[in-house]
Amino acid sequence: MVIALGRSFGRVGIGLTALVAASALALTGCSSSGTEGTATGDSGGDAGSDVSIVMLPKNLGNPYFDTSTGGAEAAVEEFGGTFEEVGPTEASPTAQVPFIQTAAQQGASALIVSANDPEAICDALDEARDAGVKVVTFDSDTNPDCRDLFINQATAEGIAKIQVDLITEQIGDEGQIAVLSASANATNQNAWIEMMQAELDANHPNVELVEIAYGDDDDQTSFDKTAALLQTYPDLKGIVSPTTVGISAAARYLSTSEYKGEIALTGLGTPNQMREYVEDGTVTAFALWNPADLGYLAAYAAQALATGEITGAEGDTFEAGELGSYTVDADATVLLGEPYVFDADNIGDFDF
Numbered sequence: 001m002v003i004a005l006g007r008s009f010g011r012v013g014i015g016l017t018a019l020v021a022a023s024a025l026a027l028t029g030c031s032s033s034g035t036e037g038t039a040t041g042d043s044g045g046d047a048g049s050d051v052s053i054v055m056l057p058k059n060l061g062n063p064y065f066d067t068s069t070g071g072a073e074a075a076v077e078e079f080g081g082t083f084e085e086v087g088p089t090e091a092s093p094t095a096q097v098p099f100i101q102t103a104a105q106q107g108a109s110a111l112i113v114s115a116n117d118p119e120a121i122c123d124a125l126d127e128a129r130d131a132g133v134k135v136v137t138f139d140s141d142t143n144p145d146c147r148d149l150f151i152n153q154a155t156a157e158g159i160a161k162i163q164v165d166l167i168t169e170q171i172g173d174e175g176q177i178a179v180l181s182a183s184a185n186a187t188n189q190n191a192w193i194e195m196m197q198a199e200l201d202a203n204h205p206n207v208e209l210v211e212i213a214y215g216d217d218d219d220q221t222s223f224d225k226t227a228a229l230l231q232t233y234p235d236l237k238g239i240v241s242p243t244t245v246g247i248s249a250a251a252r253y254l255s256t257s258e259y260k261g262e263i264a265l266t267g268l269g270t271p272n273q274m275r276e277y278v279e280d281g282t283v284t285a286f287a288l289w290n291p292a293d294l295g296y297l298a299a300y301a302a303q304a305l306a307t308g309e310i311t312g313a314e315g316d317t318f319e320a321g322e323l324g325s326y327t328v329d330a331d332a333t334v335l336l337g338e339p340y341v342f343d344a345d346n347i348g349d350f351d352f
Contacts, residue, residue: 051081051306053299054103056113058091058140062217063273064244064291065114067352068139071295072112078321079303081109091217093117093185097124104128110302112295113147114139118187122146134305138298139291140188148305148312150333151298153289156188159242160195162287162339163267164204167238170264170284174206175237178229180250180267182217182243192242210236215246222249230259241267247286251277271342271350278347285343292352294336297323301334 055072057065069085076083086102088095093116101124103111111133115121118141125135125146138151153159167177179196181189193212200207210233215222222245230236241247247267251274254260260282269286277283300320303309310316316328326334342350 050109051076051079051303052107052109053081053083053302054099054108054111055083055085055087055295055299056096056099056103056111057085057087058114058116058217059095060085060087060089062091062245064270067270068114068291068295068298071290071292071297072299073295074292075296075299075303075321079300081303083299091116091183093120096121100124100128104131104133107131108133109306110134110136112136112138112298112302113142115142115187116140116183117185118142120185134302136298136302136305138294140186142187144331148332149301149328150331151294151301152333152335153291153294154337154339155335156191156195159268159287159339160192161199162341163192163240163242164196164199166266166285166287166341167240167264168200168204168207170266171207171237173204176208176210176233176235177238177240178210178233178236179212180222180225180229180239180241180243180246181212181214182246184214186217186243189242196240196242215241215243215249217243217245219245219249222246223253226250226253230257230263236263238264238266241265241269243267244269244273244288247283248273248277251282255280255282268339269342270352271347272352274342275347278342278344285341287339287341289336289339290352293323296321297326297334297336301326 053076055069073083086099096116100121104127111128115137122143129135135147136149137147139153141150179193197209200209213225213229215225239250241250247269250265254263254265255277265283266286268288274283274286297320304318310318312328312332314328314330317325320326328334
């Protein structure tokens with residue numbers, strides 16, 4: 001939820017002291033929480049008061065998406081406009097459809113969505129676009145034909161490689177590992193896992209991926225899946241969880257079990273979720289981008305589309321507030337930056 005801290009991800013010349021000071025201001029945009037189908041915030045301003053942004057994460061009550069929503073809301077406060085977060089309580093393939101339809105019926109300028117399924121919401125998104133709603137996906141993309149722009153948190157190759165690098169280093173580049181993913185239909189998870197498998201096959205012949213388990217981005221399900229993996233594979237040496245819900249649930253299980261310090265765990269998590277597990281030695285290192293910056297960039301991109309500043313064509317450029325200038329790449333994508341590794345030496349410097 002701290003916008004400013006993410007400026008250090010791939011951006012140079014900004015000191016940590018200044019970032020921390022700026023983050024205190026950004027927190028005011030992240031303090032609200034929503035329930036199914038309700039708004040978490042509403043802000044306006046003279047510069048862009050006609051731009052209405054609707055944020056639709058995979059599900060509400062997910063700390064990762066709470067953070068990205070806070071970033072988007074802070075951006076809307078900066079450029080002026082109205083902001084609303086809506087969404088289902090569970091991350092099922094079609095649960096987002098009624099919220100897309102409502103946003104279109106209410107005449108939203110732009111919809112920012114993290115897709116639970118690459119195809120299941122496409123018909124609803126097409127109808128919204130036909131009604132004049134600009135569609136920006138973030139975190140998890142749809143079929144590219146269903147949206148105007150995708151805000152990519154990092155390249156799939158970069159995300160996959162950093163997780164493989166971390167787990168292979170932690171297990172001595174030898175032994176059995178498992179993946180604890182989100183849902184079986186999650187576009188981003190599946191792309192990363194496929195590339196992780198390719199990286200393991202190409203460069204880590206002594207590491208065996210024995211299972212891909214699915215915790216459905218649910219804390220208790222992910223906790224139970226962790227226990228099941230350890231019971232099924234007594235020689236397991238490590239777990240990679242490329243989902244913030246999964247890695248924190250797995251860490252919680254390991255931290256109170258006989259496996260603490262014996263089973264390596266890495267993946268994608270937020271510092272605030274993982275801090276206690278890094279500090280107590282359950283987890284050595286993990287990675288992520290700043291989800292607040294992801295939401296912040298998505299909101300500025302949505303504004304640029306809604307005002308006609310860009311169309312989503314390759315080569316279009318727009319300004320994203322404190323993040324600076326961005327260029328639209330091929331396939332109507334915008335890249336936030338590279339993933340960042342958190343460990344005991346630096347986790348205390350971050351608060352989101």
